[in-house]
Amino acid sequence: MLPLFLEIKIELLINRYIKENCFVNNINSNKTPPKKLTKHSPKNPSMKNLTQLSKLFALMILFVVVLGLPQAQAQHVARKSSFDGFWIGELSQGDDTNLVIIGIKNGEAQRYYYDEDEDDFFPGEFFDESTLIAGNNVSYTWVNKGGIWSETQTHLMDYLRPNLLYCILVRQVNNASEDEDYPGMNNEWSSTYEGTLDRYNTIQEYLDE
8 A cells, every 4th residue: 555645646647647638639629630740740749648658657666666665674672571671780970870770570660779788689669659661762760758858760761772771860859948059949959860771680690790
């Protein structure tokens, strides 16, 4: 099935040919029979119509050939299962770095943190979390609060190729106390980190490297 724009283009060309052909035929029908052609006589109109028709069909064939050419394909298209695993890497903001470990399973993400007392990594406990996946992009956000502070961390990840994500981490903190530099407003600060995350089957696999 041809795309709509090609169908319209071909239809316009056909209509144009029909109008021109009918116009020529109407003119010829009102003329007296032509004299015998000489070398100085004009060309036969039917030959002109045949040439126009040939051009029309040549254009139609060209459109069909172009339609059949291989279309550009995305190099890497992720499925939901493509994001399963542990995504680990150091994100940076200038000279500052932040080790990020995100586990994803069945479309749900969790952020893991190191517990010094247990000497191990565990999922963080937050007020709320959400994960959205669309095509090659994942958005994972957690929000938390305690005392006068509340915090949001959003991880924007996209699929570069199998086993590699690019991640932008946005962290925003609000303290319900007056800002020293802006009287009458709450104290607020934010930071942004970015970098790549590699996929591992387990966190231990990363530690063993």
